[in-house]
Amino acid sequence: MxxxxxxxxxxxxxxxxxxxxxxxxxxxxxxxxxxxxxxxxxxxxxxxxxxxxxxxxxxxxxxxxxxxxxxxxxxxxxxxxxxxxxxxxxxxxxxxxxxxxxxxxxxxxxxxxxxTLMIHENFRWQSAVRRTIDCLRAGTIGTPFFGRISFRSGYDVYAGQPYLAEGERFIIEDLGIHILDIARALFGPVAQITATTARINPAIKGEDVATMMLAHHNGVTSVVDCSYATRRTPETFPQTLLEIDGTAGSLRLDAGYRLSVHKEGAATSYDVAPPLLDWASQPWHNIHESVALIQRDFIDCLLDGRTPETSGADNLETFALVEAAYRSAAQGRTIDLATL
Ligand code: NAD
Ligand code: 89Y
Structure with a gap:
């Protein structure tokens, strides 16, 4: 035990x-x-x-x-x-x-x-995101050349986490960090990042919108866009939506947890909705499931002597992207990750 x-x-x-x-x-x-x-x-x-x-x-x-x-x-x-x-x-x-x-x-x-040091970086463990990562890594759409990793919502996150309204930094540090981590899980290390930020909600201190363009070492360009100022119906919190283009097809993870694989002139669609665990509640059940999955993996890593995928060392790269995004937005220029 x-x-x-x-x-x-x-x-x-x-x-x-x-x-x-x-x-x-x-x-x-x-x-x-x-x-x-x-x-x-x-x-x-x-x-x-x-x-x-x-x-x-x-x-x-x-x-x-x-x-x-x-x-x-x-x-x-x-x-x-x-x-x-x-x-x-x-x-x-x-x-x-x-x-x-x-x-x-x-x-x-x-x-x-x-x-062992694992960072609780759970978004890449959400089952819908995981299915997309697995599809891509299996070569289903050939070699990827473009990705969009998008999280846009108007959900009131400040009610449960009031401190989110109070910091000088908000969406990149709190939420964007997960979305940038998914970009890394999909497309690997990043050479350069260019970012813009905006604060739309006047009641908070930090930025609630961020748009980031990443040049990955393998030649993929990805766009990571995050917003907590987006009014949409139905509200998609807390879903991350994905669009990936590859040399042999494309993948889409759309709202409502629909994963579709487009290749050879046809589209096949899958329901990749997460289960509602007995202690979980909507709409957070997606995140709740990923908490169970990442913690299970932490224990498996300890038992098997394996390094976790989101180890402390690995997470330095995600953290560097957060720092670089803020620097890029503040200075209005592209940041080379090697300079951090
Ligand atoms: P919170 O403020 O509700 O809870 C933090 C608790 O830590 C408080 O009860 C506080 O009293 C206690 N605490 C602070 N410093 C302490 C210390 N030195 N010793 C003992 N207790 C101490 O915060 P939260 O919303 O639960 O967020 C906690 C962390 O979880 C944050 O880093 C947040 O970013 C993260 N978070 C992650 C996810 C995710 O999906 N991974 C979702 C929400 C929050
Ligand atoms: O703190 C954030 C997180 O990690 O996931 C969603 C969240 O609770 C609000 O942005």
Whole structure:
């Protein structure tokens, strides 16, 4: 039995707790949150006896193999460093760090222990996205030359996550990070990025629209477009829509989880809707399922001695794209990733 501790019992951690409860061979043995009420509620809901309001005390008492860091980004660095000192495996929420320099230090700190570090970069684990990635990697449409990875919504994300309205940075750091990661999963490493941003909603501080063009090393050009200012019916939150053109055909992941493969003059369409897990709710069930899948993979990686697909080292490349996108938008120029 692998034992885990979870730090941060907030909005999203509840999903992570449900997912852990559904994975055989794992037990969450301790919880930590500096807010005693959230801590007590989560402990009651999931029947966890060991509770801490200070992460230092949690690590001091030990007795677990991995830590799940589900706090918001400002505390990730200190918590990852504590985990490294305690020599435990780590799964940490996105965005991983405040800066690329911090992210590199955090990866090095865990690497030095020989333990596993996975970033909870779950969007590439959504089953509809995964099916598209698998189709592309299987060569179904030949060699890709163009991709559009699109997330456009008007869903009120601020209700559940009020901090999203308060930061200088919003959509690229919070949501775009996932969509950029899908671009990497589909088309591999990126040489250059050009981005524009806009703030449409006057009630928030950061940007809620971002349009990014990526030149991948393999010659693919992809467009990653994100918006939380898009009024559309039906609302598609939280679906990522995909258009991929290849030398032998094209793939479309359309609203309503319809995947179609266009080749040899015909289109074949598949229903790739995610299952509604017993603890999940619409419209988030797509994300909920991906939480269960990524956490299952984290455990499999620990058991098999495998490096996770979204390891800390891998995620440095996604994080660099976020940094480069902000730099490009601020400076009005294309950014070469090699300069970061
Ligand atoms: P939240 O503010 O609701 O919860 C964070 C919790 O962490 C709070 O209860 C807070 O008291 C606690 N906390 C903060 N610092 C702490 C510390 N040092 N020690 C102990 N507890 C501490 O935030 P949230 O909306 O649940 O988001 C958490 C993370 O999850 C964010 O990084 C966010 O980007 C990410 N998130 C990911 C997804 C996804 O699909 N991957 C979706 C939503 C949120
Ligand atoms: O925080 C974000 C995430 O990671 O997925 C969707 C979200 O909850 C709001 O943009």
């Amino acid at each position: 692998l034992k885990g501790a979870l730090i941060g019992c907030g909005f999203f951690a509840q999903n992570q707790m449900h997912a852990w409860a559904g994975i055989e061979g794992v037990e969450i043995v301790a919880l930590c949150d500096r807010d005693p009420e959230r801590l007590a509620q989560t402990a009651r809901d999931f029947g966890i006896a060991r509770c801490y309001t200070d992460a230092a005390d949690l690590f001091e008492d030990a007795g677990f193999d991995f830590v799940d860091i589900a706090t918001t980004v400002p505390t990730h660095k200190s918590l990852v460093e504590m985990a490294a000192r305690a020599q435990v495996h780590v799964i940490c929420q996105k965005p991983f760090a405040l800066t690329l320099a911090d992210a590199r230090d955090m990866v090095s700190a865990v690497q030095a222990t020989g333990k």
